[in-house]
Amino acid sequence: MSKPRIAVVFGGRNSEHAVSLMGAGSVLEAIDRSRYEVIPIGIAQDGRWVLAASDQRYAIEAGELPAVDTSGTALALPSGEGSLVAYAPGSIPVELGAVDVVFPVMHGPFAEDGTIQGLLEMAGVRYVGSGVLASAVGMDKAYMKTVLAAAGLPVGRHVVVRERDWRLDRDRVVKEAEALGWPVFVKPARAGSSQGISRAHDRASLEEAVELARQHDPKVLIEAAIEGREIECAVLESLGDEPPVASMPGEVRVEGGHEFFNFEAKYYPDQMSLTVPADIPQEVAEELRAMAVRAFEALDCEGLSRVDFFYTPEGKLVCNEINTMPGFTSLSVAPQLWAASGLPYPDLVERLIQLALNRSPGLR
Template identity: 45%
Template structure:
């Protein structure tokens, strides 16, 4: 495998954050953590950060405007005066897109950087797209033989015949169940239904956000998570658990202080811990992802049953996010983690170009 070319000068990292999704604010918070890690210890000499803020309208801002956005002061420049594509490609050696959700974690920006023929942190188009769309993801998991809770796939168009759709969900799943847009993260648009009326309301609400929908049977279970890092040879972190004081882990619970807590490592039997780590790697491989990812699980203590819930190919990177905390507990500091991710991106790009040339 080719090795990264030694740098006599600092590598220029294009840190991209913001974006056109409901996770815009979370992306900014994630970018702060990454920027701090790239400016700490040995990374201060290794890297020079070039900030790229993507507005909610999809325009790119660099320079003072991006610096202000990172600190929480959103620029007021009219969007129609800003470019819709990065104009700084020649100034960047490797891209670090800290974008969550649609137009960032779904293969779109990965396709842009692939067309630019520049290295970028994280998985490629396939892994991002399949990992983002819950219908495609579940199909990939099923093909790989991974355990999942029962689910029904639907479309917004199916609500033209609501009784037929609701009957199908009731027949296959029953209540309670969760209704989810297929292509949103951070629990955006998700609702829990305990009866026919709530199910129909949840389906209509989700359909306003996405044409593709997933309904899952609700299970009483602990929620475990495992981080994955690597390319080819994937490594899994220690296992963590999320505890929360609400009915379920919704957006407000995730990002409001005091409503949830993380337990790292999770208090589970060694056999369960080892199975989670194995399944996390298999789930990453099933969707064709590499680089980084966080795989979420449901664990029912009775019978020690595990279900793969989902994969996030660009998980939250805030100072309170599970992904960097899991690696810290595994002996990898956030400073070292971002360094490894950049090295993986460079090696992957070199190998891709080497393969294409032969």
């Protein structure tokens, strides 16, 4: 019998392009080639799909971020067929055969936000991770907080700034931000990996921060600063009919003098530390794990997620956000949380592939 074909898709048209490649490199290394046929597919920053070149670089080297090498064979995924097609100018397209599962190791807009999930739904291809709705809601931090709050989870105070608000009613936006109390954190509503995030402590720095965030997304979120330790928990869908399970919680600490958990702190060496299990009371850890599963179910997530919390000096938990496709290198937080909980990285990758293989294409 032929092996299932797994297409690992990475890259994309957004500022998290390089982060995606770093995760894909780990996934490609971890997949058991004796069980699966693996097809690495890159999406270039201009949107082109290509078979990954044999010398494709996936890691940061000499401080240089990786990017999809567009010299590989161009690809298309026709809607409703589930088969990859290779093509070149002046040549007849060649069908490369059906794909059993797509593993989209992708983050940010036009990727983690339900867009690639919708494309795969139309193509009739199974894929790893959450569906269209959960992916879209999880990507949009404003709607995500609305859904989490509706599920009874505590979320931080915030202000949503749409493009029209900023153009026509800026004074009102500033007053609403001031009511949160300084400092505030300003971030694109639909971006990740701490791209475009900054801290503001007065009107001038707020306006600068909003303009920076708007370079990534016309919709911006202003959040009240929350004093507390950052505790993170990963959630994984169970095989069969069992409920989702939560990992041990872990505490993230920023090193290297960074003001907050920014891109450099997340992805450059020796800029952050993770303590698993987090040094918190047992009853708090159990409450946090239950809340993480509740967040996963509130968004109707599938596959995996990482849920981030603040643990305040008063002993309260605040749900900051959920990531439906968290950073996925073998050294990223979610995989490390699972490794500490007894599920090593290769087994985590295998679980996600099996979950996707067992899922029917189409609505579910």
